[in-house]
Amino acid sequence: MTRRNFLNQTALGVLTATTASIGRSAEPNATKGEMPLIVSTWGFGKAANEAALKVLLGHGSLLDAVEQGIWVTESAGDGSVGLSGGSNAAGVVQLDACIMNGPDHKAGSVAGLEGIRHPISAARRVMEKTRHVMLVGEGARMFALEEGLESVEVNSRERYEQWQKQRAAARAKPAEKKPEGHDTLALLVLGADGNIAGGCSTSGLGGKLPGRVGDSPILGSGLYVDNEVGAAGATGLGENVMRYCSAFLIVEFMRQGMAPHEACMEAIRRTIKAEPKGANLSINFVALDKKGRYGAAGTDRGFAYSVTTPSSSRVLPNPANGKLDR
Numbered sequence: 411m412t413r414r415n416f417l418n419q420t421a422l423g424v425l426t427a428t429t430a431s432i433g434r435s436a437e438p439n440a441t442k443g444e445m446p447l448i449v450s451t452w453g454f455g456k457a458a459n460e461a462a463l464k465v466l467l468g469h470g471s472l473l474d475a476v477e478q479g480i481w482v483t484e485s486a487g488d489g490s491v492g493l494s495g496g497s498n499a500a501g502v503v504q505l506d507a508c509i510m511n512g513p514d515h516k517a518g519s520v521a522g523l524e525g526i527r528h529p530i531s532a533a534r535r536v537m538e539k540t541r542h543v544m545l546v547g548e549g550a551r552m553f554a555l556e557e558g559l560e561s562v563e564v565n566s567r568e569r570y571e572q573w574q575k576q577r578a579a580a581r582a583k584p585a586e587k588k589p590e591g592h593d594t595l596a597l598l599v600l601g602a603d604g605n606i607a608g609g610c611s612t613s614g615l616g617g618k619l620p621g622r623v624g625d626s627p628i629l630g631s632g633l634y635v636d637n638e639v640g641a642a643g644a645t646g647l648g649e650n651v652m653r654y655c656s657a658f659l660i661v662e663f664m665r666q667g668m669a670p671h672e673a674c675m676e677a678i679r680r681t682i683k684a685e686p687k688g689a690n691l692s693i694n695f696v697a698l699d700k701k702g703r704y705g706a707a708g709t710d711r712g713f714a715y716s717v718t719t720p721s722s723s724r725v726l727p728n729p730a731n732g733k734l735d736r
């Protein structure tokens with residue numbers, strides 16, 4: 411079941427909780443783990459992880475593993491990541507992605523990118539071929555086209571004109587509830603040599619305002635890699651991740667000695683404590699550390715994550731399930 415389906419089916423998709431109810435949950439993989447190790451968000455991350463592992467086992471680079479793993483999900487056409495993803499309020503799919511490389515601490519990012527099949531490749535090229543870290547909108551598209559990345563026609567002008575007409579018509583009527591599906595692939599890779607890289611790709615929040623950018627392409631929010639410590643990635647409601655720099659926070663918690671799962675839980679506790687909405691936040695995290703340990707935690711009951719090593723590839727349930735219940 412994809413997350414979007416899950417949210418539709420439950421109509422809630424989020425838990426309500428008090429900070430006090432968030433216990434210390436059992437910590438998966440608390441000892442040193444097997445490498446290479448690939449951890450990603452959601453069940454759909456498993457196929458991406460396996461593609462990334464294949465690259466590593468074929469002696470490909472960490473960045474190739476991240477990029478080619480994410481290609482799988484961007485091409486899957488499942489309505490969440492890539493061009494098949496949810497469109498914004500004007501009916502246009504605007505994609506966000508980023509990539510970060512541990513060994514040299516370089517990063518690249520694109521946001522509000524239209525009509526490019528693999529935004530993760532655009533992000534990688536920003537990192538490798540420009541002196542910048544982030545490109546947005548039309549500039550990002552022009553750069554991706556110049557780089558020869560696979561593209562489709564965008565008829566955004568037509569769509570925006572149509573949207574303006576719709577908005578004018580809607581003003582005359584009572585407001586309707588807009589669709590708000592969202593999903594992100596955040597994929598973290600720890601190589602056999604102990605180096606770390608990660609990437610993130612999403613179509614963002616369905617029905618978002620044109621130009622809205624979520625957490626996914628924002629370094630330190632939707633993704634962060636520190637080669638001395640570990641990496642973390644996020645999925646959920648970007649507005650609730652960006653305001654707390656969650657991926658950076660999780661990596662810093664790991665630096666202080668927390669294992670990945672505990673670090674994800676602590677980021678959730680920290681956020682919930684500060685939020686009047688309590689745990690009704692839709693924030694979900696994955697993390698791995700330099701020792702090969704991994705973990706995850708999320709406020710969405712249906713959140714799952716994928717873990718792949720040479721000896722196994724599994725989809726695991728949200729370890730915070732039940733622990734965030736009242």
Ligand code: ASP
Pocket residue numbers: 591592593594612613614615623624625626644645646647648649
């Ligand atoms: N975090 C993404 C965003 O807010 C969406 C998601 O992960 O579902 O753009």
